[in-house]
Amino acid sequence: MEINCEQLAGDIYKINLKGRMDIPGNAEIDIKFSGMTAAPRKFFIVDLSGVDFIASIGIRTILLSTKAIHNRGGKIVILNPDSQVKKILLMTGVDTIIPIVDNLESALAAVNL
């Protein structure tokens, strides 16, 4: 998998993920993902448009960071997941914890609320 992070206005960080978020793929990014979402950073947009597969291991990585982000008063939003990935996120109730949006404007609004 590939991962990179860009800083947007207002101390919002956009993390872009690409590839298969299965166990081998997740192993390539989970430490970097935890690092990119670590304190003191608080506001995150996770762009999943380049992820074509997600298994429970990938959801676990996102949720573990989310827990830490929420604990320090931060916000995280998922941007533009592919239809199958979105189905898995909805099926696991991720959308009840993390807003899932399909454009950057909505993502920025969600973390700025």
Add this chain to the structure above:
Amino acid sequence: MQPINSFELQIFNDIMELRSMSEWLHNACKNLGVHESLTRDLDVCANEAVANIILYAYEDHERHHINMRLELKKNQELSLTIQDDGIPFDPFKAVLPESYDKIENIKIGGLGIQLIRNLANECKYCRLNGKNIISLGFHPCQTSASSINSAKSSLLNCCNY
């Protein structure tokens, strides 16, 4: 000549085998004319089931075989069978955790088996001749998307937020 209606694969208990397994599954589904969205559901189920076996089924550090079979039955049902020689374990007997409450209480576990339960139309387990056998049934005409809402509550329970 009869069309081929089943495909088999044998892999080892190595997590890196998951990728070749997925490749096999996609090729087999393509040959069987399985719709892309159902193929991807199958891929998630196979990944979760086989990962569980590789990570938890063996008490030694030896090489073990995991056998898989994908079959399109006469009634158009797809059947994915996974067989391993690990310790006896029925994944579908796992007890769902109590309902979740707040995000502060996130405990993440059991999501994989819950995904299988909700994506597959049928989940069966048996222990036969020292082997665990999981059989997953999929009805191509019935999309699992329609079951998202009903699935969600039980999965959230399992996620134990």
